[in-house]
Amino acid sequence: MIDLLRSVDSVWLFVFAFIGGACVGSFLNVCIYRIPRGESIVFPPSRCPSCGQRIRFFDNIPILSYLLLRGRCRNCGSPISLQYPLVEFLSAIISLLLLKQFGPTVEYVGYFIFAAALIVVSGIDLAHRIVPDRISLPGILAGLAFSFGTARMTVLDSAIGILAGGGSLLAVTLGYAGFVRLRERFRGTTHQAETEKALKGLSLEELKKEAALYAIDTDDHPNRKELMKAIGEAQKEGMGGGDIKLLAMIGAFLGGWRPILFVILVASFLGCVVGVPLMVMKGRDSKYAIPFGPFLGAGAIVYLLWGVEIMGWYLTVGK
Numbered sequence: 001m002i003d004l005l006r007s008v009d010s011v012w013l014f015v016f017a018f019i020g021g022a023c024v025g026s027f028l029n030v031c032i033y034r035i036p037r038g039e040s041i042v043f044p045p046s047r048c049p050s051c052g053q054r055i056r057f058f059d060n061i062p063i064l065s066y067l068l069l070r071g072r073c074r075n076c077g078s079p080i081s082l083q084y085p086l087v088e089f090l091s092a093i094i095s096l097l098l099l100k101q102f103g104p105t106v107e108y109v110g111y112f113i114f115a116a117a118l119i120v121v122s123g124i125d126l127a128h129r130i131v132p133d134r135i136s137l138p139g140i141l142a143g144l145a146f147s148f149g150t151a152r153m154t155v156l157d158s159a160i161g162i163l164a165g166g167g168s169l170l171a172v173t174l175g176y177a178g179f180v181r182l183r184e185r186f187r188g189t190t191h192q193a194e195t196e197k198a199l200k201g202l203s204l205e206e207l208k209k210e211a212a213l214y215a216i217d218t219d220d221h222p223n224r225k226e227l228m229k230a231i232g233e234a235q236k237e238g239m240g241g242g243d244i245k246l247l248a249m250i251g252a253f254l255g256g257w258r259p260i261l262f263v264i265l266v267a268s269f270l271g272c273v274v275g276v277p278l279m280v281m282k283g284r285d286s287k288y289a290i291p292f293g294p295f296l297g298a299g300a301i302v303y304l305l306w307g308v309e310i311m312g313w314y315l316t317v318g319k
């Protein structure tokens, strides 16, 4: 009887984990849309991006509203991005799997906050090709703080994770910077000149929008020339810079250098399996490379859920 009661209890726990995860996912959608635009994530309430109509609570139910409205705004009928139900569902599933793995513990809470941050970073990186410092830097501190609350790692593990995460990509980025310099010498043109060439056709308004994505204050750079220069510099700095801070955050939460190695391997593998066909499909002349942030995020989630099994399996295959 007690077993039966317990299992009924745990069914409810999983139901709540799924619904709670979907509701958090709804908030994560707001973060993905507003953080790169420098807007508040609390006010004002959500509006349809097409007609500006405020979205009422019964049209704002995670996953369900999208299905009931058949993916269209009730007011103006313009399509709602598939991103919204996908993020809500992803958040709900990850919440469920984390609960299954860790039970109703402080680990579940800590790792779910970590996963939520990874979802937001991935969404923003996919849309804008940036990993915002507004998430990765507080994320590093949150990982350190989490190490005090869990028995799964010590503060030292978390610190080693930060150094391993930041350090490994820093090495790659320094190598890449060397490669860019070599290419500049070979082509006889600088990265700055190439950026300015790419931005040449844009109006001042469009340039300002582009600048906002890199968090450049347009008041500091009022004219075209200044703006193009600032964007070029921000792009150069952004090449891998955001990924370094993201991997440092991942290290802070997972602790130690082994998870970092695992995450980089899985991310590179996923990058090859998913990214390369995408690049071929989109054609070579696409303006940007495929972002690495979502693959790093996926690698971290895979480590949390199945890392121990995968590593155990990998080690026994050789025997």
Ligand SMILES: [Zn+2]
Pocket (backbone or CB within 6 Å): 048, 049, 050, 051, 052, 053, 073, 074, 075, 076, 077, 078
């Ligand atoms: Zn609308």
